[in-house]
Amino acid sequence: MSTSAAKPRVATVSLAGCFGCHMSVLDIDERIFDLVDIIDFDRSPIVDFKDFTGRCAVGLVEGGCGNEENVEVLRSFRRNCDILISLGDCATMGGIPALRNLVPTEECLREAYLDGPSVHNPSGRLPNDIELPLLLDKVRPAHEVVRMDYFLPGCPPSADTIWAALTALLTDKPVQLPYELIKYD
Amino acid sequence: MSETFTFTIDGVEVEGEPGQTILEAAQAAGIYIPRLCHKDGLEPWGGCRVCTVTVNGRSASACTQPAAAGITVENETDELVDMRRGIIEMLFVEGNHFCMFCEKSGNCELQALAYRLGIAAPRYEYLWPTRDVDASHPDVLLDRNRCILCARCVRTSRDLDGKQVFGFVGRGPGKKIAVNASARLSETGLDVTDEAVDACPVGAILRKREGYRIPVGLRRYDGTPIGSDIEKGASS
Ligand code: SF4
Ligand code: SF4
Ligand code: FES
Numbered sequence: 001m002s003t004s005a006a007k008p009r010v011a012t013v014s015l016a017g018c019f020g021c022h023m024s025v026l027d028i029d030e031r032i033f034d035l036v037d038i039i040d041f042d043r044s045p046i047v048d049f050k051d052f053t054g055r056c057a058v059g060l061v062e063g064g065c066g067n068e069e070n071v072e073v074l075r076s077f078r079r080n081c082d083i084l085i086s087l088g089d090c091a092t093m094g095g096i097p098a099l100r101n102l103v104p105t106e107e108c109l110r111e112a113y114l115d116g117p118s119v120h121n122p123s124g125r126l127p128n129d130i131e132l133p134l135l136l137d138k139v140r141p142a143h144e145v146v147r148m149d150y151f152l153p154g155c156p157p158s159a160d161t162i163w164a165a166l167t168a169l170l171t172d173k174p175v176q177l178p179y180e181l182i183k184y185d
Numbered sequence: 186m187s188e189t190f191t192f193t194i195d196g197v198e199v200e201g202e203p204g205q206t207i208l209e210a211a212q213a214a215g216i217y218i219p220r221l222c223h224k225d226g227l228e229p230w231g232g233c234r235v236c237t238v239t240v241n242g243r244s245a246s247a248c249t250q251p252a253a254a255g256i257t258v259e260n261e262t263d264e265l266v267d268m269r270r271g272i273i274e275m276l277f278v279e280g281n282h283f284c285m286f287c288e289k290s291g292n293c294e295l296q297a298l299a300y301r302l303g304i305a306a307p308r309y310e311y312l313w314p315t316r317d318v319d320a321s322h323p324d325v326l327l328d329r330n331r332c333i334l335c336a337r338c339v340r341t342s343r344d345l346d347g348k349q350v351f352g353f354v355g356r357g358p359g360k361k362i363a364v365n366a367s368a369r370l371s372e373t374g375l376d377v378t379d380e381a382v383d384a385c386p387v388g389a390i391l392r393k394r395e396g397y398r399i400p401v402g403l404r405r406y407d408g409t410p411i412g413s414d415i416e417k418g419a420s421s
Contacts, residue, residue: 086306089284089285092305092306093277093282093306093307093311094311095283095285096283096285096286098283098311098313099283101311101313102281102313102315102330138313140311141306141311143306144310144311148306150305151305151306152305153305153306155284155285179300179408179409179410180407180408182300182303182305183300183407184284184285184290184296184299184300185284185285185286185287185290185291185401
């Protein structure tokens with residue numbers, strides 16, 4: 001249980017994503033023991049740290065940016081991490097949340113909160129609380145908001161893909177993934 | 186037998202026959218030149234420029250340029266590979282490609298070229314155009330979100346099926362694949378057995394009720410890059 005300061009720190013976040021990519025991180029199975037031997041998790045839902053506690057070597061970003069909070073969090077990841085990785089199709093190209101890019105935002109909100117067949121909303125109001133982050137006009141992939149250093153596409157990327165990339169980065173080896181590990185689906 | 190001649194591709198001596206394009210001669214010699222709008226058996230179209238090579242230093246599309254004695258062809262230079270990547274990236278951002286649920290995924294030539302060329306994310310901004318879907322035909326789906334305007338369906342329907350079901354309308358960013366009917370695909374003479382249905386390199390024309398039939402891992406490009414059949418010498 002030592003918190004050796006020498007271990008590189010890894011942060012992860014799910015922005016406009018479904019947590020599937022985080023599930024795929026956990027899908028490395030018992031290799032997670034090898035992982036925590038060489039890293040400490042920092043800000044991440046995996047350890048439930050809500051804020052950065054120090055400079056991170058690697059940040060894994062799941063999901064693109066669908067609202068202003070996503071943008072703010074992504075920017076703080078860029079500020080706090082040496083290497084930022086787009087993890088999965090949503091971070092890489094917008095993914096399923098970006099399906100709303102094909103419909104005007106207003107129409108989207110109407111369908112979700114007023115007109116949809118399963119909507120019960122007698123007040124007829126759209127959510128408009130000051131606490132709620134504003135939607136962006138479009139869902140943007142992470143690299144359209146900040147500079148991203150690596151991309152691991154896939155929906156989700158396989159545990160082997162994540163493992164291969166992470167271990168290469170953490171041991172200062174080039175990230176060269178074999179053909180079978182890069183997939184867009 | 187007509188006279189054969191020789192020329193070089195990336196320094197390798199290749200034999201050509203009169204009437205062959207550079208792409209065909211390369212393919213017969215087991216050299217893969219990436220291509221997208223070209224399909225064996227169709228008239229060359231020269232539309233996508235993915236097959237661009239240099240011939241004696243000048244760019245040319247290998248699918249239309251005749252092979253000739255003594256020419257020097259470059260195929261796999263860093264510059265050409267990056268240019269091809271750029272074209273593929275443009276095709277991704279100009280359409281709406283959601284590979285994670287596309288029925289063509291794993292068997293798609295656009296996706297397979299992106300894999301082969303090592304594209305992780307496009308350098309261009311996504312455009313998210315508005316495109317429509319025509320699901321009127323009982324057996325065939327036309328999803329314009331994925332159409333890359335390669336004209337393979339146009340040429341196949343015209344030249345192999347003898348039907349002219351498909352054509353283009355509009356220009357520039359508004360150009361789109363159209364069907365030979367006042368409105369919809371169901372009103373055309375398209376049959377599910379037409380070769381045009383199989384000609385589409387992407388998931389823009391799909392047979393209905395066949396999606397996801399092949400398990401992940403066994404699809405055409407899951408394990409081997411596009412073009413490796415040609416490189417193994419299985420000439421077409
Ligand atoms: S057509 Fe090809 S590139 Fe487009 S979404 Fe389908 S699999 Fe992906
Ligand atoms: S529908 Fe398919 S074959 Fe026809 S032009 Fe579009 S991409 Fe090419
Ligand atoms: S394959 Fe030659 S231009 Fe498309």
